[in-house]
Amino acid sequence: MPKPFHRPVRRPSASFDNIVGAGDPADDLRVAHTTASALLERARTDATGETAQRLIDFTAEHGIDEIAEVWAKAPARSLPGALWRLYLLQASIQGDPALTALLYERGRVELRTADAVIAGAPTPASPEELGALIDTILHGVFRGDFAVALDRAAAFCRVVAAGATHAADDDEGTEPQRATALTQRAYRLTTSAEDLTACAAAWRRGVLI
Structure with missing residues (x-):
């Protein structure tokens, strides 16, 4: 059974580090699932696309404090858990776009998989282009194939993770603290990435709730 994703601080950091323990009462879980389903349905049934764009623009400018209160405590492999991770990824890129671009490019070079192609970033990708990529993925969540959007986000995570791993190896002898942070x-x-991939598979089976 997947572990619940615990309550974060009010604004997630670029390093995914600001997560602290909290309870996970059943009422909060019900609210998380209900709000996630309602938001997704509203955005995906708006033929104009305006609802999806407002959601993306609002979280980009103001963060995800209110969403975090309910979605961050949901199980990782659930609809609210998946949406939370997508917005956390957006916040990570915006928090340090230069480092994200550096790690993505390192991962793209080092990783011998199709993940960079699946993620869909330019080669090489600038910080601005990676920011545009996550917005495109979020548009896919609300307007396109939800499972494909989750797979693209998972691929992006794997590329950056590979870059962080190789960068950590480079820094291990000279900057051990930085190497530890990159490894984490x-x-x-x-x-x-594993959770998002599992959510994509569950969505295709019609069992992601």
């Missing part, structure tokens, strides 16, 4: 970042990104 890689672990969190890898875990998020």
Whole structure:
């Protein structure tokens, strides 16, 4: 059974590190699932696309404090858990776009998989282009194939995780604290990728709730 994703601080950091313990009462879980389903349905049934764009623009400008209160405590492999991880990824990129671009490019070069192609970023990708990529993925969540959007986000996480792992190896002898931080970042990104991939599969089976 997947572990619940615990309550974060009010504004998630770029390194996925600001997560602290909290309870996970049943009422909060019901609210998380209900709000996630309602938001997704509203955005996906708006033929104009305006609802989806407002959601993306609002979280980009103001953060995800209110969403975090309910979604961050949901199980990782659930609809609210998946949406939370997508917005956390957006916040991570915006929090340090230069480092994200550096790690993504390192991962793209080092990783011998199709993940960079699946993620869909330009080669090489600038910080601004990676920001545009996550917005495109979020548009896919609300307007396109939800499972494909989750797979793209998972692929992105794997590429950055690979970059962080190789960068950590480079820094291990000279900057051990930075190497540790990068290793932890890689672990969190890898875990998020696994959860997002599982959510995509569950959505295709019609069992993601």
